[in-house]
Amino acid sequence: MDNSDIILAEFKNGDDQHRTDLYLYHRNLRSDFEQIDNEEVNSLEPEHTFARQDVLTPSRAKDQRSTFVKMKRWCFSILS
Numbered sequence: 001m002d003n004s005d006i007i008l009a010e011f012k013n014g015d016d017q018h019r020t021d022l023y024l025y026h027r028n029l030r031s032d033f034e035q036i037d038n039e040e041v042n043s044l045e046p047e048h049t050f051a052r053q054d055v056l057t058p059s060r061a062k063d064q065r066s067t068f069v070k071m072k073r074w075c076f077s078i079l080s
Contacts, residue, residue, distance in 0.1 A: 008032055016067040023072060037068050 011022050011033055023033050 004029060004032075008036065012036055016071060019068045020071045020075070023068070024075065034072075037066055041066055041069070 007022060007026055007029060011019055011029075014022065019033070019037075023030060026033075
């Protein structure tokens with residue numbers, strides 16, 4: 001039985017720690033996890049209009065990245 005749908009649902013609904021655990025444990029689903037995370041990050045970004053220009057300072061740009069992305073990069077930096 002394929003539990004990948006259940007695992008992906010857990011990933012979508014999980015907190016940062018649970019997401020990190022799932023990411024590290026299920027290597028075969030990492031591309032799906034990254035796709036879910038990218039979709040969530042993209043949905044948080046405001047739409048750009050010509051009437052208004054948003055300026056991101058370095059600190060605001062870092063805040064827009066999800067905690068999962070930060071943890072994933074941290075884990076890979078340790079492993080490499």
